Amino acid sequence: xxxxxxxxxxxxxxxxxAPAVRAVDPTELPDPALxxxxxxxxxxxxxxxxxxxxxxxxxxxxxxxxxxQVRDQLLAGKSDDEIRSWMVARYGEFILFRPRSTWxxxxxxxxxAAGALIFWRIVRARTALVATDDEPPPADEPEVRT
Amino acid sequence: MNRFVLPLAGxxxxxxxxxxxxxxxxxxxxxxxxxxxxxAPEFSLPSLxxxxxxxxxxxxxxxxxxxxxxxxxxxxxxxxxxxxxxVRDTHVLPLIGLDWKDEDxxxxxxxxxxxxxxxxxxxxxxxxxxxxxxxxxxPETFLVNxxxxxxxxxxxxxxxxxxxxEILPRLPAPRAAGS
Numbered sequence: 001x002x003x004x005x006x007x008x009x010x011x012x013x014x015x016x017x018a019p020a021v022r023a024v025d026p027t028e029l030p031d032p033a034l035x036x037x038x039x040x041x042x043x044x045x046x047x048x049x050x051x052x053x054x055x056x057x058x059x060x061x062x063x064x065x066x067x068x069q070v071r072d073q074l075l076a077g078k079s080d081d082e083i084r085s086w087m088v089a090r091y092g093e094f095i096l097f098r099p100r101s102t103w104x105x106x107x108x109x110x111x112x113a114a115g116a117l118i119f120w121r122i123v124r125a126r127t128a129l130v131a132t133d134d135e136p137p138p139a140d141e142p143e144v145r146t
Numbered sequence: 147m148n149r150f151v152l153p154l155a156g157x158x159x160x161x162x163x164x165x166x167x168x169x170x171x172x173x174x175x176x177x178x179x180x181x182x183x184x185x186a187p188e189f190s191l192p193s194l195x196x197x198x199x200x201x202x203x204x205x206x207x208x209x210x211x212x213x214x215x216x217x218x219x220x221x222x223x224x225x226x227x228x229x230x231x232x233v234r235d236t237h238v239l240p241l242i243g244l245d246w247k248d249e250d251x252x253x254x255x256x257x258x259x260x261x262x263x264x265x266x267x268x269x270x271x272x273x274x275x276x277x278x279x280x281x282x283x284x285p286e287t288f289l290v291n292x293x294x295x296x297x298x299x300x301x302x303x304x305x306x307x308x309x310x311x312e313i314l315p316r317l318p319a320p321r322a323a324g325s
Contacts (some may be wrong), residue, residue, distance in 0.1 A: 048177070048282030062282060065273045090280040092180040100172065 024059050027071055033076050041070050041080060045087055046095045054097065179280055179299040186213070186290045187278035192226035194245055194253055194267035201242065201268035203294065210239040210317060213270070213288040214264070215276055217245060218252040220284040226303035230263035233309055238317065246284055247273045289313055 025042065039056065045066065047058035051080040055063045055070070066087070073083050087095045151197050164259065181187075190202035214230065214323055216223040234241055243264040245253050250269065257264075282301075289298040300308055 036206060062273070062277075065277060069277065091282065092177060092280070096175050137172060 024055055025064075025067060027067060029071065029074065037080060038071060038074055041074075041083060042067055044097050045070070045084075045099055048091055048095060162209050177282070177301075179296070181280055181296040182299060184296060185294050186288065186296050187275070189268065189275045189278065191244075191270055191275060194243075194250060194257075194269055197244070201266045206242065206290070207294055208292050210292060211265075211290050212239060212241045212281070212313070213244065213290055215244045215246050215279065215284050215286045217248040217284050218256045219248065220236055220246075222303045223285045224260075225262050226285055226305070227263070229304045229306055231261050232306065233304070234263040236298065238314070239293075243267035243277075244270050244281075246270050246273060246276045246281065258262035275305060289316060 027038065029038050042056035043054045045055045047053045047055050047060065047063040047066075049060045049062050050058050053063075055067050069086070070083055073086065077084075084096065084100075088100075093099055093101070154320050186203055188203045190200045190204070193199040193201045212233065230241060233239075241264045243266070245267050247270065253267065253269075257267075268275070279286075287300045287302055287304050288296050298312060300312065
């Protein structure tokens with residue numbers, strides 16, 4: 001038991017530490033707050049050339065150029081949203097790993113509410129049936145008990 | 147009976163929506179450009195032929211042109227070169243090249259060896275103009291109208307088919323539209 005536990009724990013620790021290692025992008029901004037925003041933005045923007053990687057993870061030239069844009073615009077005092085919009089204006093919503101489409105986020109809630117409403121109405125209809133259970137069933141319908 | 151109508155209607159509606167979406171889905175791997183229908187990004191860059199001269203979007207106003215992003219480092223650009231020469235020889239509209247993050251010497255060699263399809267080539271050493279155009283992989287070709295609006299974008303090597311089926315029909319009349 002103990003023989004594999006230590007290596008396994010070490011492996012877990014390595015995996016947990018992995019995001020902290022940034023081999024692709026050594027950029028450091030002077031201000032820790034800017035640096036944090038820089039990291040967050042480059043991780044949520046897609047590298048358009050190798051589309052399953054973020055700007056932060058991609059080694060290609062274009063990703064480096066776009067990271068420079070993020071850095072320069074942060075240093076110029078642009079807000080996160082201004083930088084996102086700048087990217088979207090050029091590359092479309094696809095560049096965002098987290099789409100800003102309101103409908104995308106609202107639709108599940110709307111569907112859930114509609115489902116709840118239908119459920120509530122069915123339950124009420126059934127409850128009404130139970131209440132009339134004592135009365136004799138209508139003559140033209142066979143009595144069905146569930 | 148009645149209780150099936152609503153779910154059935156829902157199913158049909160969903161099938162129609164999905165059917166339309168599948169039919170009109172862009173080819174896998176290509177991404178619709180947000181620039182379509184919008185003004186082409188402004189640029190003014192040194193010309194490959196004479197770096198003292200500028201190639202600018204302002205000077206291109208008033209006529210149709212094809213904006214072709216390429217580089218000598220780009221394999222697929224070699225594949226489309228014959229088509230570009232063919233387009234040049236139709237004299238329908240001028241080709242403006244954007245030499246993206248390239249070395250001028252190599253670009254000169256490339257054009258003298260393979261033939262120069264471009265009326266002008268703008269040098270984008272920094273890659274900044276390509277980013278403004280939303281370029282993510284050369285070659286990319288944009289059709290721009292006389293009002294400076296991007297009408298169409300094609301990603302990948304231009305072919306005779308794309309030229310005749312996608313670009314020519316978007317131009318007004320069969321007469322020469324450009325120069």
